[in-house]
Amino acid sequence: MSTDSGIPDYRGPDGTRRVTPMQHGEFVGSSSARQRYWARSFVGWGRFAAAEPNAGHRAVAALQRSGALGEVITQNVDGLHQRAGSRKVVELHGSLAEVTCLACGARVDRDLLQAQMTDDNPGFAERAESASSDGSRVSSQIRPDGDVLLAERAVLDFVTPRCRACGEDRLKPDVVFFGGSVPKDRVDRCMALTDQAPALLVLGSSLAVMSGFRFVRRASAQGIPVLIVTRGSTRGDDLATVRIDAELAPTLSALAVALGE
Numbered sequence: 001m002s003t004d005s006g007i008p009d010y011r012g013p014d015g016t017r018r019v020t021p022m023q024h025g026e027f028v029g030s031s032s033a034r035q036r037y038w039a040r041s042f043v044g045w046g047r048f049a050a051a052e053p054n055a056g057h058r059a060v061a062a063l064q065r066s067g068a069l070g071e072v073i074t075q076n077v078d079g080l081h082q083r084a085g086s087r088k089v090v091e092l093h094g095s096l097a098e099v100t101c102l103a104c105g106a107r108v109d110r111d112l113l114q115a116q117m118t119d120d121n122p123g124f125a126e127r128a129e130s131a132s133s134d135g136s137r138v139s140s141q142i143r144p145d146g147d148v149l150l151a152e153r154a155v156l157d158f159v160t161p162r163c164r165a166c167g168e169d170r171l172k173p174d175v176v177f178f179g180g181s182v183p184k185d186r187v188d189r190c191m192a193l194t195d196q197a198p199a200l201l202v203l204g205s206s207l208a209v210m211s212g213f214r215f216v217r218r219a220s221a222q223g224i225p226v227l228i229v230t231r232g233s234t235r236g237d238d239l240a241t242v243r244i245d246a247e248l249a250p251t252l253s254a255l256a257v258a259l260g261e
Helices: 024-029 031-049 055-066 080-084 110-120 124-129 184-196 210-221 248-258
Strands: 072-074 089-091 094-101 107-109 171-175 200-203 226-230 242-245
Touching: 024 031, 031 110, 031 124, 031 171, 055 080, 055 248, 089 184, 094 110, 107 110, 184 210, 200 210, 210 226, 226 248
Parallel strands: 072 089, 200 226, 226 242
Antiparallel strands: 094 107, 094 171
8 A cells, every 4th residue: 555655565566575574583582683673763764754645545545434445454554544534544563653662561652762763873874874885875765664774784883772661672663573463452353343344355465464364364254245456466366256456546546536535
C-alpha cells in the first residue's frame, strides 16, 4: 500500500525479499544490534515521517466512509491509513510512532526519542554520510522498518538511546520485527473481524508470512469470499475467489469513482 508513498515493501512482485529486515531475536539479544538499528533509524526517520498518504490510501479511506469497506487490518507500520482518513484500523505489526522499553515497559513518542538522539549524537547524520569505506554515501532509500542502510563503521560511535525511566538501552520500536509474534489479543481481534466479514479483501500483500496469510486461510475455510489485488503471485492465490494482478492506487481510485466516492 505504501510503495507509492516512497516506503518500499519487503518483497517485489516476484516475491523475492528486497532487504534483510531486523530480526526480533537479534534486536532483543544484542546491544550492538540495537545500536545499529537506532543509528540507521535516526538517519532515516526524517524521510520516513515525511511520507504522505497516496491515492490508494485515500481510496481505502473513501470506501470505508461509504460503507463499502469495513475495518482495515494493516501490516504496515507507517500510520498512513489513518492519516489518509481511515478511522477503523488494526495495526497488526504495530506502529513506528511509538517506542517501548523492553526492560520496564515505559513508552515514549518516537519524535521525542528522535530529539533525545539528536542531543546525544550531534553531527552524526553528517558524519554517517561520509563514513562508507567504499566511498558511497548513506542509502537514499528508507527501508520498511523506517531505517536506512549505513556502513558498519558509521554506527560505531552512535550513542544508543536509553530509557529515561530505567536507564536501560533496551528501547524498541513498538513493532513486530521478523521472527517476533503478533500479540494474541490483536490476532484474536482480527480473527473475529474475519469471521464477521461478508468478504476479505487483500491489498498489496504477497501473503508470504503467516501473520497475514492466516486470515486468508480462516476466511477460505469458512466459505468467506477472498479477493486479492496486487502485482505478482501470492501465497493465497489458490484460496482466492477473485484474483486481480494490478497496481493498487489506480485500481482502488477507479473503484472509488465507480461507487461515487
